[in-house]
Amino acid sequence: MPVTLTASHPVPVPPLVGVVSVSDLSNRERAVALYASDMPTRFVMRGSEQARVHGWMIQGAVRLGVREVHRLAAVAYGYRLLWLADLATAEQTRAQHLRFPNASRFSKAETTATLFTVRTDLRMSQAAKDRGPRVEGGCLCAGTGWIAESGDPGDPTMAGYISCPVDNPRGTALPQRPAVIA
Incomplete structure (x- = not known):
């Protein structure tokens, strides 16, 4: 401290x-x-x-x-x-x-x-x-620049991403989709 x-x-x-x-x-x-x-x-x-x-x-x-x-x-x-x-x-x-x-x-x-x-x-x-902002501790975006958000937790079609105001303030970096393993 x-x-x-x-x-x-x-x-x-x-x-x-x-x-x-x-x-x-x-x-x-x-x-x-x-x-x-x-x-x-x-x-x-x-x-x-x-x-x-x-x-x-x-x-x-x-x-x-x-x-x-x-x-x-x-x-x-x-x-x-x-x-x-x-x-x-x-x-x-x-x-x-x-x-x-x-x-x-x-x-x-x-x-x-x-x-x-x-x-x-x-x-x-x-x-x-x-010199820009930093997050102390864990950011909700985990450094990806995007935060998963759901308008209705019971409806998966209402899920989306919002850009992190610290790690992606302009919302320009695209969220990384998880790899699909078949």
């Missing part, structure tokens, strides 16, 4: 500016870094506070480590996609609540990261944009 993200650990921000580049963090990674920082949970971003938010992002990324920020953001993104499609398992929901026990703080971190991204000239690198 990663470091507990609820404890405050003061970290001097100015000397760490060269260690982490906020432009190398995706918006979700920026939110994870803010969650782990000393940003107050009830913080409200105003126009003149971009430098402060920037410092908190660096602080949180240094506190967790950039690799852990990437990992936490990827699984949080994967969970969000599954949750929105009503496909998140109870295990995944428990893991998400363990990762981010303070839901209002995580929501504030997401909002602040988005406002920072929109209001500043500090854009995300292509590598940050290209």
Whole structure:
């Protein structure tokens, strides 16, 4: 399990500016870094506070480590996609609540990261944009990109597949049919 993200650990921000580049963090990674920082949970971003938010992002990324920020953001993104499609398992929901026990703080971190991204000239690198979601634990698609679903469990003609929002978000990969052995 990663470091507990609820404890405050003061970290001097100015000397760490060269260690982490906020432009190398995706918006979700920026939110994870803010969650782990000393940003107050009830913080409200105003126009003149971009430098402060920037410092908190660096602080949180240094506190967790950039690799852990990437990992936490990827699984949080994967969970969000599954949750929105009503496909998140109870295990995944428990893991998400363990990762981010303070839901209002995580929501504030997401909002602040988005406002920072929109209001500043500090854009995300292509590598940050290209990092996608991941599923922690077992995905219902088992890595195939498709989830078997039945509209009526008693009627086999009502069975079909839905594309996994994490492993096949565009629904372009065709489901693999099981081999028929005669």
